[in-house]
Amino acid sequence: MTTWHLILIASAATLALKLGGYLVPVGFLERERPARIADLLTVALLAALIVVQTLGAGQALVVDARVPALIVAAALYAIRAPFIVAVAAAAVVAAAIRAFG
Amino acid sequence: MEERPAGDDAAARTPDDAVDEAGERARAIRESVAVGVATAIYGISFGALSVAAGLDVWQTVFLSLVMFTGGSQFALVGVLAAGGAAAGGSAIATAAMLGIRNVVYGMRMKPLVGGSPARNVLAAWITIDESTAVALAQKLPGNARLGFWLTGAIVFVGWNLTTLAGALIGDAMGDTRAWGLDAAAGAAFLGLLWPRLKRFQAGAVAVGAAVVAAVVMPFVMPGLPVLIAALVALLVGWFNLFDRRRRA
Numbered sequence: 439m440t441t442w443h444l445i446l447i448a449s450a451a452t453l454a455l456k457l458g459g460y461l462v463p464v465g466f467l468e469r470e471r472p473a474r475i476a477d478l479l480t481v482a483l484l485a486a487l488i489v490v491q492t493l494g495a496g497q498a499l500v501v502d503a504r505v506p507a508l509i510v511a512a513a514l515y516a517i518r519a520p521f522i523v524a525v526a527a528a529a530v531v532a533a534a535i536r537a538f539g
Numbered sequence: 540m541e542e543r544p545a546g547d548d549a550a551a552r553t554p555d556d557a558v559d560e561a562g563e564r565a566r567a568i569r570e571s572v573a574v575g576v577a578t579a580i581y582g583i584s585f586g587a588l589s590v591a592a593g594l595d596v597w598q599t600v601f602l603s604l605v606m607f608t609g610g611s612q613f614a615l616v617g618v619l620a621a622g623g624a625a626a627g628g629s630a631i632a633t634a635a636m637l638g639i640r641n642v643v644y645g646m647r648m649k650p651l652v653g654g655s656p657a658r659n660v661l662a663a664w665i666t667i668d669e670s671t672a673v674a675l676a677q678k679l680p681g682n683a684r685l686g687f688w689l690t691g692a693i694v695f696v697g698w699n700l701t702t703l704a705g706a707l708i709g710d711a712m713g714d715t716r717a718w719g720l721d722a723a724a725g726a727a728f729l730g731l732l733w734p735r736l737k738r739f740q741a742g743a744v745a746v747g748a749a750v751v752a753a754v755v756m757p758f759v760m761p762g763l764p765v766l767i768a769a770l771v772a773l774l775v776g777w778f779n780l781f782d783r784r785r786r787a
Contacts, residue, residue, distance in 0.1 A: 439627045441619075445598050448615050448631045449605040452638035456608070456663040459645015460653055473643060475776030479769055480640050481741045482748035483633060484610065484732040486768035487617055489752040492725035494621050494764075497757050504722040511726035521730040522581045528726035532719030 503535035560679070567682035570673050571689035578609075578669050579697020581727070585612055586705020588724050591715035592620035596706040603702035607695065608667050610637040610731050614765075617724055622761025629762025636769060644671040651680060652687050665691030743781040747771040 492504045507528040514524040582603060589599040594616060602612050611634040618630035644666050651674065652662045665688075674687035712718050736742050748768035756764045775781060 439624065441594060441598060441624070444615075444619070444624075444627045444631060445594075445601060448611070448634040449602065451631065451635040452606050452608055452611045452641070453664070455635065455638040456641045456645055456666050457660065459642040459647075459666065460649050460659040460663045462642075462646075471777065471779075474779065475773060476639050476643050477735075478741065478744045478772035478776040479636055480610065481732065481735050481744045482769050482772035483614065483637050483765060484728050484735070485745035485748040486752035486765040487614055487633070487728045488725050488732065489749045489768075490621055490756065490761075490764055491617055491721070491728060493753060494756060494761070496621075497759075497761060499753060499756055503719070504725055507719060507722035508725045508729065511729055515730060515733045520577060520580075521727075522577075522584065524730055525581065525584045525723045525726045529719035529723040532722030533717060534719075536717060536719070 503532040503539065506535060507532040563677070563679055563682055564685070567673075567677050567686045568689065570676065571686050571693065574669050574673050575690045575693025576697065578694045579701055581609075581730075582698040582701030583705035583708070584723055584727055585609065585616075585698075586702040586707075587709035587712070587715070587720055588613065588620075588705075588727065589616040589702075590706045590709030591712075591720045592616040593623075594619070596703070596710060599706040600699070600703055603699045606634070607664065607698070608638055608641060609698075610668075611635070613724070613727055613731070617728070618762045618765065620721070620724065626760065626762030629760070629766055633762070633765050636766075640668075641666055644668075647671065648674060648687060651683050662687075662691075665695055667691070667694065669694055739783040740775065740779075740781045744772055744775050747775070 488508070492508050493499045493501065495502075510531045511524040511528040514527055519527075585603065586599055589602065589612070590596065594602075599616075602615065606612050606615070614637050615630050615634040618626050618633050622629065645663055648662060648666055648671060649659075653659050670687045670691035673690040674683040677683040677686050709715060709720070712720070715721070732745060736745060748771045751771055752764040752768040755767050759767065
Protein backbone atom coordinates (compact mmCIF):
# COMPACT_ATOMS: atom_id res chain seq x y z
CA MET A 439 0.00 0.00 0.00
CA THR A 440 1.51 3.34 -1.03
CA THR A 441 1.09 6.52 0.99
CA TRP A 442 -1.41 7.77 -1.60
CA HIS A 443 -3.50 4.61 -1.19
CA LEU A 444 -3.53 5.15 2.57
CA ILE A 445 -4.53 8.77 2.18
CA LEU A 446 -7.31 8.03 -0.31
CA ILE A 447 -8.80 5.22 1.76
CA ALA A 448 -8.66 7.18 5.02
CA SER A 449 -10.09 10.31 3.37
CA ALA A 450 -12.90 8.32 1.76
CA ALA A 451 -13.71 6.76 5.13
CA THR A 452 -13.84 10.03 7.07
CA LEU A 453 -15.81 11.78 4.31
CA ALA A 454 -18.28 8.88 4.18
CA LEU A 455 -18.78 9.18 7.93
CA LYS A 456 -19.53 12.88 7.61
CA LEU A 457 -22.06 12.19 4.84
CA GLY A 458 -23.50 9.35 6.90
CA GLY A 459 -24.75 11.80 9.49
CA TYR A 460 -26.84 13.54 6.82
CA LEU A 461 -28.02 10.40 5.01
CA VAL A 462 -29.06 7.95 7.68
CA PRO A 463 -32.36 8.60 9.39
CA VAL A 464 -32.13 10.30 12.77
CA GLY A 465 -31.87 7.55 15.32
CA PHE A 466 -29.03 5.21 16.06
CA LEU A 467 -26.35 7.57 17.35
CA GLU A 468 -28.92 9.79 19.04
CA ARG A 469 -29.57 7.00 21.48
CA GLU A 470 -27.71 7.33 24.73
CA ARG A 471 -25.30 4.39 24.62
CA PRO A 472 -23.99 4.80 21.05
CA ALA A 473 -23.66 8.56 21.54
CA ARG A 474 -21.74 8.05 24.78
CA ILE A 475 -19.40 5.49 23.18
CA ALA A 476 -18.78 7.80 20.20
CA ASP A 477 -17.81 10.62 22.59
CA LEU A 478 -15.56 8.46 24.74
CA LEU A 479 -13.95 6.87 21.69
CA THR A 480 -12.59 10.26 20.71
CA VAL A 481 -11.20 10.76 24.22
CA ALA A 482 -9.56 7.31 24.36
CA LEU A 483 -7.96 7.62 20.93
CA LEU A 484 -6.55 11.07 21.65
CA ALA A 485 -5.19 10.02 25.05
CA ALA A 486 -3.51 6.95 23.53
CA LEU A 487 -2.08 9.05 20.70
CA ILE A 488 -0.52 11.41 23.27
CA VAL A 489 1.24 8.47 24.93
CA VAL A 490 2.45 7.01 21.64
CA GLN A 491 3.69 10.38 20.39
CA THR A 492 5.36 11.34 23.67
CA LEU A 493 6.83 8.05 24.91
CA GLY A 494 7.03 5.87 21.83
CA ALA A 495 10.19 5.09 19.87
CA GLY A 496 9.19 2.25 17.60
CA GLN A 497 7.95 -0.36 20.07
CA ALA A 498 10.06 0.93 22.95
CA LEU A 499 8.99 3.34 25.69
CA VAL A 500 11.44 6.22 26.01
CA VAL A 501 11.49 9.24 28.30
CA ASP A 502 13.20 12.11 26.50
CA ALA A 503 12.79 15.81 25.69
CA ARG A 504 9.21 15.20 24.56
CA VAL A 505 8.02 14.64 28.14
CA PRO A 506 8.96 18.07 29.56
CA ALA A 507 7.65 19.58 26.32
CA LEU A 508 4.25 17.95 26.90
CA ILE A 509 4.19 19.12 30.53
CA VAL A 510 4.80 22.70 29.40
CA ALA A 511 1.98 22.36 26.85
CA ALA A 512 -0.35 21.01 29.55
CA ALA A 513 0.47 23.95 31.82
CA LEU A 514 -0.27 26.35 28.96
CA TYR A 515 -3.62 24.68 28.19
CA ALA A 516 -4.44 24.88 31.90
CA ILE A 517 -4.09 28.66 31.79
CA ARG A 518 -6.17 28.72 28.59
CA ALA A 519 -3.36 29.53 26.18
CA PRO A 520 -4.34 29.10 22.51
CA PHE A 521 -3.64 25.78 20.80
CA ILE A 522 -0.95 27.13 18.49
CA VAL A 523 0.93 28.75 21.40
CA ALA A 524 1.03 25.51 23.40
CA VAL A 525 2.07 23.45 20.39
CA ALA A 526 4.83 25.90 19.44
CA ALA A 527 6.04 26.09 23.05
CA ALA A 528 6.28 22.29 23.20
CA ALA A 529 8.41 22.28 20.06
CA VAL A 530 10.66 25.04 21.43
CA VAL A 531 11.14 23.25 24.77
CA ALA A 532 12.06 19.96 23.11
CA ALA A 533 14.36 21.67 20.61
CA ALA A 534 16.07 23.66 23.38
CA ILE A 535 16.62 20.59 25.56
CA ARG A 536 18.14 18.74 22.61
CA ALA A 537 20.33 21.68 21.62
CA PHE A 538 21.64 22.49 25.09
CA GLY A 539 20.92 19.35 27.12
CA MET B 540 -38.73 12.37 6.54
CA GLU B 541 -37.47 14.49 9.38
CA GLU B 542 -39.04 14.43 12.76
CA ARG B 543 -38.44 18.10 13.42
CA PRO B 544 -39.40 20.93 11.06
CA ALA B 545 -36.18 21.47 9.17
CA GLY B 546 -34.79 24.81 10.15
CA ASP B 547 -37.97 26.83 10.19
CA ASP B 548 -37.16 30.01 12.11
CA ALA B 549 -40.71 30.87 12.95
CA ALA B 550 -41.62 27.36 14.07
CA ALA B 551 -38.54 26.69 16.14
CA ARG B 552 -38.15 30.10 17.72
CA THR B 553 -38.95 30.45 21.37
CA PRO B 554 -41.53 33.16 21.96
CA ASP B 555 -39.05 35.34 23.78
CA ASP B 556 -39.47 38.95 22.75
CA ALA B 557 -36.62 40.01 25.01
CA VAL B 558 -34.08 38.40 22.70
CA ASP B 559 -32.06 41.13 21.05
CA GLU B 560 -32.04 39.77 17.52
CA ALA B 561 -29.48 42.12 16.00
CA GLY B 562 -27.19 41.60 18.99
CA GLU B 563 -27.59 37.83 18.79
CA ARG B 564 -26.73 37.88 15.11
CA ALA B 565 -23.65 40.00 15.72
CA ARG B 566 -22.64 37.60 18.47
CA ALA B 567 -22.98 34.64 16.09
CA ILE B 568 -20.73 36.38 13.55
CA ARG B 569 -18.18 37.33 16.21
CA GLU B 570 -18.02 33.77 17.54
CA SER B 571 -17.71 32.30 14.06
CA VAL B 572 -14.79 34.57 13.20
CA ALA B 573 -13.03 34.05 16.55
CA VAL B 574 -13.37 30.26 16.51
CA GLY B 575 -12.72 30.04 12.77
CA VAL B 576 -9.52 32.08 12.80
CA ALA B 577 -8.14 30.44 15.96
CA THR B 578 -8.73 26.98 14.49
CA ALA B 579 -7.45 27.83 11.04
CA ILE B 580 -4.12 29.01 12.43
CA TYR B 581 -3.13 25.64 13.78
CA GLY B 582 -3.28 24.15 10.33
CA ILE B 583 0.35 25.30 10.32
CA SER B 584 1.21 22.64 12.88
CA PHE B 585 -0.64 19.99 10.88
CA GLY B 586 1.18 20.91 7.69
CA ALA B 587 4.58 20.80 9.36
CA LEU B 588 3.89 17.55 11.25
CA SER B 589 2.54 15.84 8.15
CA VAL B 590 5.67 16.60 6.17
CA ALA B 591 7.76 15.52 9.17
CA ALA B 592 5.87 12.20 9.12
CA GLY B 593 7.07 11.60 5.57
CA LEU B 594 4.11 12.79 3.50
CA ASP B 595 4.84 15.18 0.66
CA VAL B 596 3.33 18.64 0.31
CA TRP B 597 0.59 17.47 -2.10
CA GLN B 598 -0.46 14.60 0.12
CA THR B 599 -0.60 16.97 3.07
CA VAL B 600 -2.70 19.51 1.18
CA PHE B 601 -5.01 16.75 -0.09
CA LEU B 602 -5.74 15.63 3.47
CA SER B 603 -6.76 19.12 4.55
CA LEU B 604 -8.95 19.59 1.47
CA VAL B 605 -10.71 16.23 1.49
CA MET B 606 -10.43 14.67 4.93
CA PHE B 607 -10.80 18.08 6.59
CA THR B 608 -11.22 16.95 10.17
CA GLY B 609 -8.25 17.86 12.34
CA GLY B 610 -8.25 14.96 14.80
CA SER B 611 -8.27 12.32 12.06
CA GLN B 612 -5.63 14.19 10.07
CA PHE B 613 -3.25 14.47 13.04
CA ALA B 614 -3.93 10.82 13.91
CA LEU B 615 -3.22 9.54 10.41
CA VAL B 616 0.15 11.28 10.15
CA GLY B 617 0.95 10.58 13.81
CA VAL B 618 0.50 6.82 13.47
CA LEU B 619 2.43 6.83 10.18
CA ALA B 620 5.24 8.80 11.84
CA ALA B 621 5.45 6.25 14.65
CA GLY B 622 5.03 3.08 12.60
CA GLY B 623 5.82 3.86 9.00
CA ALA B 624 3.98 2.26 6.06
CA ALA B 625 3.64 -1.01 8.01
CA ALA B 626 1.23 0.79 10.34
CA GLY B 627 -0.95 1.88 7.38
CA GLY B 628 -3.95 -0.21 8.40
CA SER B 629 -3.85 1.09 11.95
CA ALA B 630 -3.43 4.65 10.69
CA ILE B 631 -6.57 4.35 8.54
CA ALA B 632 -8.55 2.71 11.36
CA THR B 633 -7.52 5.37 13.89
CA ALA B 634 -8.39 8.22 11.53
CA ALA B 635 -11.76 6.64 10.71
CA MET B 636 -12.62 6.00 14.36
CA LEU B 637 -11.82 9.61 15.25
CA GLY B 638 -14.21 10.60 12.44
CA ILE B 639 -17.14 8.76 14.01
CA ARG B 640 -18.08 11.79 16.10
CA ASN B 641 -18.76 13.65 12.84
CA VAL B 642 -21.67 11.26 12.26
CA VAL B 643 -23.22 12.48 15.49
CA TYR B 644 -22.57 16.10 14.52
CA GLY B 645 -24.16 15.50 11.10
CA MET B 646 -27.28 14.10 12.69
CA ARG B 647 -27.56 17.15 14.93
CA MET B 648 -26.90 19.63 12.12
CA LYS B 649 -29.06 18.03 9.41
CA PRO B 650 -32.39 19.52 10.54
CA LEU B 651 -30.76 22.97 10.67
CA VAL B 652 -28.51 23.11 7.62
CA GLY B 653 -29.48 20.14 5.45
CA GLY B 654 -31.57 20.30 2.29
CA SER B 655 -30.91 19.27 -1.30
CA PRO B 656 -28.31 16.53 -1.92
CA ALA B 657 -25.73 19.12 -3.04
CA ARG B 658 -26.40 21.16 0.08
CA ASN B 659 -26.06 18.05 2.26
CA VAL B 660 -22.69 17.23 0.70
CA LEU B 661 -21.42 20.77 1.26
CA ALA B 662 -22.70 20.79 4.83
CA ALA B 663 -21.24 17.34 5.54
CA TRP B 664 -17.87 18.42 4.13
CA ILE B 665 -17.56 21.22 6.70
CA THR B 666 -19.21 19.34 9.57
CA ILE B 667 -16.44 19.41 12.19
CA ASP B 668 -16.08 20.14 15.92
CA GLU B 669 -15.91 23.89 15.45
CA SER B 670 -18.76 24.53 12.98
CA THR B 671 -21.05 22.28 15.04
CA ALA B 672 -20.06 23.87 18.35
CA VAL B 673 -20.62 27.43 17.15
CA ALA B 674 -23.98 26.48 15.61
CA LEU B 675 -25.20 24.71 18.74
CA ALA B 676 -24.19 27.68 20.90
CA GLN B 677 -26.71 29.98 19.14
CA LYS B 678 -30.20 30.58 20.49
CA LEU B 679 -31.95 31.27 17.18
CA PRO B 680 -32.01 28.69 14.34
CA GLY B 681 -31.17 31.38 11.77
CA ASN B 682 -28.04 32.29 13.71
CA ALA B 683 -27.18 28.63 14.18
CA ARG B 684 -27.22 28.22 10.39
CA LEU B 685 -25.17 31.38 9.95
CA GLY B 686 -22.66 30.24 12.59
CA PHE B 687 -22.34 26.80 11.01
CA TRP B 688 -21.68 28.01 7.46
CA LEU B 689 -19.53 30.98 8.45
CA THR B 690 -17.34 29.03 10.90
CA GLY B 691 -17.06 26.11 8.48
CA ALA B 692 -16.10 28.38 5.58
CA ILE B 693 -13.51 30.34 7.57
CA VAL B 694 -11.91 27.18 8.95
CA PHE B 695 -11.94 25.49 5.53
CA VAL B 696 -10.24 28.35 3.72
CA GLY B 697 -7.88 29.18 6.58
CA TRP B 698 -7.00 25.58 7.45
CA ASN B 699 -6.06 24.81 3.87
CA LEU B 700 -3.93 27.94 3.47
CA THR B 701 -2.11 27.35 6.77
CA THR B 702 -1.67 23.65 5.96
CA LEU B 703 0.13 24.60 2.77
CA ALA B 704 2.25 27.15 4.63
CA GLY B 705 3.09 24.62 7.37
CA ALA B 706 3.95 21.93 4.83
CA LEU B 707 6.32 24.28 3.00
CA ILE B 708 7.91 25.34 6.30
CA GLY B 709 8.26 21.71 7.41
CA ASP B 710 9.76 20.84 4.05
CA ALA B 711 12.36 23.58 4.46
CA MET B 712 13.20 22.56 8.04
CA GLY B 713 15.05 19.38 7.19
CA ASP B 714 15.61 17.53 10.47
CA THR B 715 12.24 18.17 12.11
CA ARG B 716 13.33 16.39 15.30
CA ALA B 717 15.94 19.06 15.97
CA TRP B 718 13.10 21.59 15.82
CA GLY B 719 11.08 19.63 18.37
CA LEU B 720 8.27 18.81 15.95
CA ASP B 721 7.91 15.29 17.35
CA ALA B 722 7.12 16.84 20.73
CA ALA B 723 4.67 19.23 19.09
CA ALA B 724 2.61 16.23 17.94
CA GLY B 725 1.87 15.13 21.51
CA ALA B 726 1.00 18.70 22.45
CA ALA B 727 -1.37 18.90 19.47
CA PHE B 728 -3.26 15.77 20.57
CA LEU B 729 -3.40 17.14 24.11
CA GLY B 730 -4.94 20.34 22.76
CA LEU B 731 -7.63 18.36 20.98
CA LEU B 732 -8.26 16.28 24.12
CA TRP B 733 -8.26 19.09 26.69
CA PRO B 734 -11.75 20.55 26.08
CA ARG B 735 -13.24 17.02 26.25
CA LEU B 736 -12.08 16.36 29.79
CA LYS B 737 -14.74 18.32 31.63
CA ARG B 738 -16.58 15.23 32.83
CA PHE B 739 -15.14 12.70 35.27
CA GLN B 740 -16.02 9.79 32.98
CA ALA B 741 -14.02 11.31 30.11
CA GLY B 742 -11.05 11.86 32.43
CA ALA B 743 -11.21 8.24 33.59
CA VAL B 744 -11.29 7.00 29.99
CA ALA B 745 -8.34 9.24 29.06
CA VAL B 746 -6.22 7.90 31.92
CA GLY B 747 -7.26 4.30 31.25
CA ALA B 748 -6.56 4.55 27.53
CA ALA B 749 -3.17 6.20 28.16
CA VAL B 750 -2.15 3.41 30.56
CA VAL B 751 -3.33 0.66 28.19
CA ALA B 752 -1.44 2.23 25.27
CA ALA B 753 1.77 2.43 27.31
CA VAL B 754 1.47 -1.12 28.65
CA VAL B 755 0.85 -2.80 25.28
CA MET B 756 3.29 -0.68 23.27
CA PRO B 757 6.35 -2.96 23.68
CA PHE B 758 4.37 -6.05 22.68
CA VAL B 759 2.43 -5.09 19.55
CA MET B 760 3.12 -3.47 16.18
CA PRO B 761 3.28 0.34 16.09
CA GLY B 762 -0.21 1.69 15.45
CA LEU B 763 -2.01 -1.04 17.34
CA PRO B 764 -1.62 0.43 20.87
CA VAL B 765 -4.00 3.24 19.94
CA LEU B 766 -6.62 0.82 18.62
CA ILE B 767 -6.32 -1.46 21.66
CA ALA B 768 -6.68 1.56 23.96
CA ALA B 769 -9.94 2.41 22.18
CA LEU B 770 -11.44 -0.68 23.83
CA VAL B 771 -11.40 1.29 27.10
CA ALA B 772 -13.97 3.65 25.58
CA LEU B 773 -16.14 0.74 24.43
CA LEU B 774 -16.04 -0.86 27.86
CA VAL B 775 -16.67 2.30 29.88
CA GLY B 776 -19.23 3.61 27.40
CA TRP B 777 -21.18 0.36 27.13
CA PHE B 778 -21.58 -0.14 30.87
CA ASN B 779 -21.55 3.60 31.66
CA LEU B 780 -18.82 3.15 34.26
CA PHE B 781 -17.40 6.09 36.25
CA ASP B 782 -20.48 8.20 35.59
CA ARG B 783 -20.49 10.64 38.49
CA ARG B 784 -23.81 12.12 37.39
CA ARG B 785 -25.64 8.84 37.79
CA ARG B 786 -28.14 8.78 40.61
CA ALA B 787 -27.54 6.05 43.14
